[in-house]
Amino acid sequence: MLEDKILNYLKKHEEGYVSGEELSCELGVSRTAVWKHIENLREEGYDIEAFPHLGYKVISIPDRLTEVELKWQLKTDIIARKIYSYKETASTNDTAYNLAIHGEKEGSVVIAESQTAGRGRMGRKWASPKSKGAYFSIILRPDILPKDVSSITLFSALSVAKTIREMTCLPAFIKWPNDVLVNNQKICGILTEMNAETDKINFVIIGIGININTRKDLLPKGATSILEEHGGAEISRVDVARNIFKNLDKYYKLFKGGFIGEIIKEYKEFSNFLGTRVQVAHHDTKIEGYAIDVDKDGALILRMDSGLNKRVLAGDVLMLR
Ligand code: BT5
Numbered sequence: 001m002l003e004d005k006i007l008n009y010l011k012k013h014e015e016g017y018v019s020g021e022e023l024s025c026e027l028g029v030s031r032t033a034v035w036k037h038i039e040n041l042r043e044e045g046y047d048i049e050a051f052p053h054l055g056y057k058v059i060s061i062p063d064r065l066t067e068v069e070l071k072w073q074l075k076t077d078i079i080a081r082k083i084y085s086y087k088e089t090a091s092t093n094d095t096a097y098n099l100a101i102h103g104e105k106e107g108s109v110v111i112a113e114s115q116t117a118g119r120g121r122m123g124r125k126w127a128s129p130k131s132k133g134a135y136f137s138i139i140l141r142p143d144i145l146p147k148d149v150s151s152i153t154l155f156s157a158l159s160v161a162k163t164i165r166e167m168t169c170l171p172a173f174i175k176w177p178n179d180v181l182v183n184n185q186k187i188c189g190i191l192t193e194m195n196a197e198t199d200k201i202n203f204v205i206i207g208i209g210i211n212i213n214t215r216k217d218l219l220p221k222g223a224t225s226i227l228e229e230h231g232g233a234e235i236s237r238v239d240v241a242r243n244i245f246k247n248l249d250k251y252y253k254l255f256k257g258g259f260i261g262e263i264i265k266e267y268k269e270f271s272n273f274l275g276t277r278v279q280v281a282h283h284d285t286k287i288e289g290y291a292i293d294v295d296k297d298g299a300l301i302l303r304m305d306s307g308l309n310k311r312v313l314a315g316d317v318l319m320l321r
Helices: 002-012 020-027 031-043 092-101 150-168 237-256 260-269
Strands: 047-051 055-060 083-089 109-115 134-140 172-175 179-182 185-197 200-210 277-282 285-294 300-303 309-312 316-319
Touching: 002 020, 002 031, 002 055, 020 031, 020 055, 031 047, 083 092, 092 109, 092 134, 092 185, 092 200, 134 237, 150 172, 150 179, 150 185, 150 200, 150 237, 150 260, 200 237, 237 260, 260 285, 277 300, 285 309
Parallel strands: 083 109
Antiparallel strands: 047 055, 109 134, 134 200, 172 179, 179 185, 185 200, 277 285, 277 316, 285 300, 300 309
């Protein structure tokens, strides 16, 4: 899009003004066309100053999850090389799934300002208030067996928790397998879905929903956001999403390189459930024990009262004490 090209050019030369003539030569369009596209950008919320004889200059950028903003100086190898950005979609996981079925490349991201049918696990709902959080899904095509897919959820949760800590210093922790918590309230959830045959994964969709500038009254009980925990200060959603992409890119490359041991080690450092007594609910069964470990396949190891260890592959963890 021409608007994106103009924007990138202006941002690259942000220290000064860029004349309409320079833009029209660079992009091979008339000065009137440049002016028209600048007007479109202004309508989208960009504050662009224009001075006769000097030219144009970007003064401020709206915090919108568009491809051009998310990709600005983003140096990733796999994640977010292509971004599909929507104002609204039913569920980014569904949109990504449809793209993947039609051959979309690994690493592509589908992101939306809001979702009308955001999903959690087992048919639960995911609250996705408009332009407050980030709701996105990433297509991966890992060369692993379907049984090993849980580790993808683990490094995704780690990428989010790490991003929150790096950007805000908030005490973000992971609750096995897919929740990121701050002060024991859920700030992010991850939904991993896949398309697979018995011995081969065709693709995996990682869906990430993170509450950023969301007030608590827009969220279910027990949920929080960066804004709520960070003294009511808004932060750039674009920056949060970009930093998650960078961390995901790093951990996915480690994962592909066979460094799962290192990933699990870090995951455990970010976990707040290890060493505590937990109840794990899965469908109609509930079991209790001490959470003592997470193994290299991402399974939770419980020490049962009988003294035996039990490997748990899925479920909801409730920390008892
Ligand atoms: C999850 O499920 O935590 C996975 C959520 C994944 C959401 C993303 S958004 C982008 C992508 N597209 C989708 O359609 N989904 C993914 P689960 O562990 O089952 O937790 C669901 C529960 O979390 C709900 O039953 C609520 O109690 C709670 N919840 C719902 N919305 C929330 C929110 N915005 N923040 C915190 N908790 C929420």
